[in-house]
Amino acid sequence: MTRISVQQFIDKIEEKRSLKEPNRESYKEIYYIICSILNHYITSDWKQTDDQIRSSKVKQVYYISMEFLIGSLLKNNLLNYDLLTTCNDALTELGFDPEKVYKQEHDPGLGNGGLGRLAACFLDSMASLNYPGVGCGIRYRYGLFEQRIINGYQTEFPDDWLQQDYPWEIRKEQEAVIIEYGGKASLYENESGKLSCRYEGTEKVRAVPYDIPIVGFRNQFINALRLWSAEPIQELQQINQNDYYNHLEYERQVEQISGYLYPDDSSIAGKKLRLKQQYFLVSASLRQILNEYRQYHSSGYHLLYEKVVIQINDTHPSLAIPELMRILMDEEQYSWNDAWHIVTNLFAYTNHTIMSEALETWPVSMIKEIVPRLYMIIEEMNERFCQSIFYNYPDLRKEIPKLAIIADDQVHMARLAIIASFRINGVAKLHTEILKTKEMRTFHQIFPAKFQNKTNGISHRRWLLMTNPKLAKFISSMISPIWIDQPYELNQLLRYTKDKGILEELAAIKLANKQELAHYIHKNTGIMVDDHSIFDVQIKRLHEYKRQLLNVFHIIYLYKRVQENPQLNLMPRTFIFAAKAAPSYHLAKEIIKLIHTVADIVNNDPNIKDKIKVVFLENYNVSLAEKIIPAADVSEQISTASKEASGTGNMKMMMNGALTIGTLDGANIEMENLVGKHNMFIFGLRSEDVYQHYQSGNYRANEIFQTDQRIRFILNQLHDGLFHHSSFKDIYFQLLQTNDPYFILKDFDSYVEAQHLIDFTYRDQLKWQSKCLINIAHSGKFSSDRTINEYASAIWNIKQLN
Ligand SMILES: *Cc1c(COP(=O)(O)O)cnc(C)c1O
Numbered sequence: 001m002t003r004i005s006v007q008q009f010i011d012k013i014e015e016k017r018s019l020k021e022p023n024r025e026s027y028k029e030i031y032y033i034i035c036s037i038l039n040h041y042i043t044s045d046w047k048q049t050d051d052q053i054r055s056s057k058v059k060q061v062y063y064i065s066m067e068f069l070i071g072s073l074l075k076n077n078l079l080n081y082d083l084l085t086t087c088n089d090a091l092t093e094l095g096f097d098p099e100k101v102y103k104q105e106h107d108p109g110l111g112n113g114g115l116g117r118l119a120a121c122f123l124d125s126m127a128s129l130n131y132p133g134v135g136c137g138i139r140y141r142y143g144l145f146e147q148r149i150i151n152g153y154q155t156e157f158p159d160d161w162l163q164q165d166y167p168w169e170i171r172k173e174q175e176a177v178i179i180e181y182g183g184k185a186s187l188y189e190n191e192s193g194k195l196s197c198r199y200e201g202t203e204k205v206r207a208v209p210y211d212i213p214i215v216g217f218r219n220q221f222i223n224a225l226r227l228w229s230a231e232p233i234q235e236l237q238q239i240n241q242n243d244y245y246n247h248l249e250y251e252r253q254v255e256q257i258s259g260y261l262y263p264d265d266s267s268i269a270g271k272k273l274r275l276k277q278q279y280f281l282v283s284a285s286l287r288q289i290l291n292e293y294r295q296y297h298s299s300g301y302h303l304l305y306e307k308v309v310i311q312i313n314d315t316h317p318s319l320a321i322p323e324l325m326r327i328l329m330d331e332e333q334y335s336w337n338d339a340w341h342i343v344t345n346l347f348a349y350t351n352h353t354i355m356s357e358a359l360e361t362w363p364v365s366m367i368k369e370i371v372p373r374l375y376m377i378i379e380e381m382n383e384r385f386c387q388s389i390f391y392n393y394p395d396l397r398k399e400i401p402k403l404a405i406i407a408d409d410q411v412h413m414a415r416l417a418i419i420a421s422f423r424i425n426g427v428a429k430l431h432t433e434i435l436k437t438k439e440m441r442t443f444h445q446i447f448p449a450k451f452q453n454k455t456n457g458i459s460h461r462r463w464l465l466m467t468n469p470k471l472a473k474f475i476s477s478m479i480s481p482i483w484i485d486q487p488y489e490l491n492q493l494l495r496y497t498k499d500k501g502i503l504e505e506l507a508a509i510k511l512a513n514k515q516e517l518a519h520y521i522h523k524n525t526g527i528m529v530d531d532h533s534i535f536d537v538q539i540k541r542l543h544e545y546k547r548q549l550l551n552v553f554h555i556i557y558l559y560k561r562v563q564e565n566p567q568l569n570l571m572p573r574t575f576i577f578a579a580k581a582a583p584s585y586h587l588a589k590e591i592i593k594l595i596h597t598v599a600d601i602v603n604n605d606p607n608i609k610d611k612i613k614v615v616f617l618e619n620y621n622v623s624l625a626e627k628i629i630p631a632a633d634v635s636e637q638i639s640t641a642s643k644e645a646s647g648t649g650n651m652k653m654m655m656n657g658a659l660t661i662g663t664l665d666g667a668n669i670e671m672e673n674l675v676g677k678h679n680m681f682i683f684g685l686r687s688e689d690v691y692q693h694y695q696s697g698n699y700r701a702n703e704i705f706q707t708d709q710r711i712r713f714i715l716n717q718l719h720d721g722l723f724h725h726s727s728f729k730d731i732y733f734q735l736l737q738t739n740d741p742y743f744i745l746k747d748f749d750s751y752v753e754a755q756h757l758i759d760f761t762y763r764d765q766l767k768w769q770s771k772c773l774i775n776i777a778h779s780g781k782f783s784s785d786r787t788i789n790e791y792a793s794a795i796w797n798i799k800q801l802n
Helices: 006-016 024-056 074-080 084-093 098-102 114-128 241-257 272-296 320-331 336-343 364-370 372-392 394-403 413-420 429-439 441-446 460-466 469-479 487-496 500-525 548-564 586-603 622-631 649-655 668-675 687-696 701-707 709-720 729-737 744-762 765-777 784-796
Strands: 060-064 133-138 143-150 153-159 177-181 184-189 195-200 203-215 222-231 308-313 347-350 361-363 410-412 423-426 451-453 534-539 573-578 612-616 634-637 659-662
Touching (some): 024 074, 024 098, 024 222, 060 114, 060 272, 060 784, 074 098, 084 098, 114 133, 114 203, 114 460, 133 272, 153 586, 177 272, 195 320, 203 272, 272 308, 308 784, 347 413, 361 364, 364 372, 364 410, 372 413, 423 429, 429 451, 429 687, 469 487, 487 765, 500 612, 500 622, 500 765, 534 622, 534 744, 548 586, 548 612, 548 744, 573 622, 586 729, 659 668, 659 744, 659 765, 668 765, 701 709, 709 729, 744 765
Parallel strands (some): 060 133, 133 222, 347 423, 423 451, 534 573, 534 634, 573 612, 634 659
Antiparallel strands (some): 143 153, 177 203, 184 195
């Protein structure tokens, strides 16, 4: 590892510096200087890692994902090079505020939420554990929209993250590949009597890769995140006058392919462009994978799967399956059976959701238009699969319409992925069980050995060591820094759960983090919050199933109680929200407006004093999460049971010593198994109850509305009460007329009870902090290192390089 002194670091900075006074311009300059100092180390380590991987000819994993939410890299890279303290000291010496320098980096918002952040944590773990792995994604010109709140409403602005130079990417011009869309594909018999395919009139697009280094933790091991950018194939000057406007139109269309990220994470945007993006990603990535393989391995692809494994993150990249069939058959002359053998040993698929509206399907007509040859291949896959069910599983014949890849004029991507992948995994135990026994039951019957669980994880390096340095240092002082390499060792903290001095110190660290967040809140919203109040945090995408509404209802209920009894003995609380809503998701946006309306009324009511404060922090992204999480006392994980496949926000807050109020959903269940029910606040329906209600249809939201006065009060307030100046009628009607599909009214009572218990428990600070410590002590399981080791051994069959 590189060892340099603070003075040497200062010298390196001074060498490159032109602006001497710390001001706005010089902060930007210093930021780029630090990046270039690091990039110097990165370049040589990257080459060495590459050489090592190539010369050892080991198997590699390619992780293909439409989203990578990597967050800012400067601080993380400094940490991983063990230069963070040195750099902090050098910057301070030079009169700069280090955090302000790191803040110059614009988060690449190349993901919507959990799924993209998971991909980023996986890359971090792969590099840190010396696994050779490449991330493949799209270099969207605009990331997820920037959210600003205007008058309490979400307003979307373009996220122009490339406006300033992004110092971590390297354009690899010479590795560009060509992608073809549309046109006409026709089969014919070639000279040797084999069936071949001819393509006419396709539209060609160039895919240019940009590589971002993924720096391992203190191991000088560097993997690549390869992001593809779409560019026109012809330069303008070669075009004759008549084609000029056509060409401009073509350029415009090409730019759109990597133009922006779809801001919709759990329902498919039925857009051609999205389909084009998916094909662009998989076609370019496969070209690269095959090119690399060919450079270092003997002729032919029949053993490709011994050196390569491809993980597809949800179904979005599943067109890779027919695309590889196409390449192997049409370009490499493999027979169907030989190609199928290769393909079905190569791909593994991660399912992230069971919500039917999020299961991807594409209209047959659209697939035919955009990737006609792939459609022919999908049809053949479908035909062969249906035949095999018909003959080999006579009992399942009537199920065929529910299993077929093509049904009701739609191509069902999950079915395609299941049929062709050698492994399918869910992302938490409950989720995988639901896949096996309910949503994908018949597939599980047919392919029992394909299904596995891989409970999600988070990088404890980014989410604890980097973002909560005070807590990290304190943990190391108790149990040594061993937990950094072996997160399970956090377990050793269990020795201290009754140690008063330790628990007081833990409380002091939380308080200091809360003071920092309080400062940020004040600066950004003008709201003064009591840093001794309970910081109750719900930060995640805004979605009905995540039930921010349940949280808001509880706030309205508390507000009413204090109004009725200003002497009410309530522990002061600060409710903190951050969430983006998909721009077309009307109800989600209404809920954002509702949170702001409630905040306005509650925060400005003199009768409430400082008992309740409601804060909404705009533009939720990785950097904001890093500010909030170390300061959370309470972690809201309150999805309708069975709906949140795993969750990872829950893990981040647990690791930072927050206590969870949650349903028995996703990874919450595994958290509860570790810490026990007395160290969490569990409430509400269980997943079996939810399924039972759906099946029997015996839930009546209206009955609760009729019988529970609290609910009637809250809903009437929305309809025409306190908040009458805004129209929240849609929320009201959604709950009562569609029978409350997410069981908010049903779970309200037990949620209030759990919240009451939080209020009670918090009063005994030692007891509270002891529970926090127990949670931290058990959070090692949720390191993505554990997850990646499981993928590596049970799915990928890849090894750590020395
Ligand atoms: C962790 C994270 C998420 C996922 O949060 P959930 O609570 O699991 O939905 C989403 N967005 C960002 C920026 C994150 O860091």
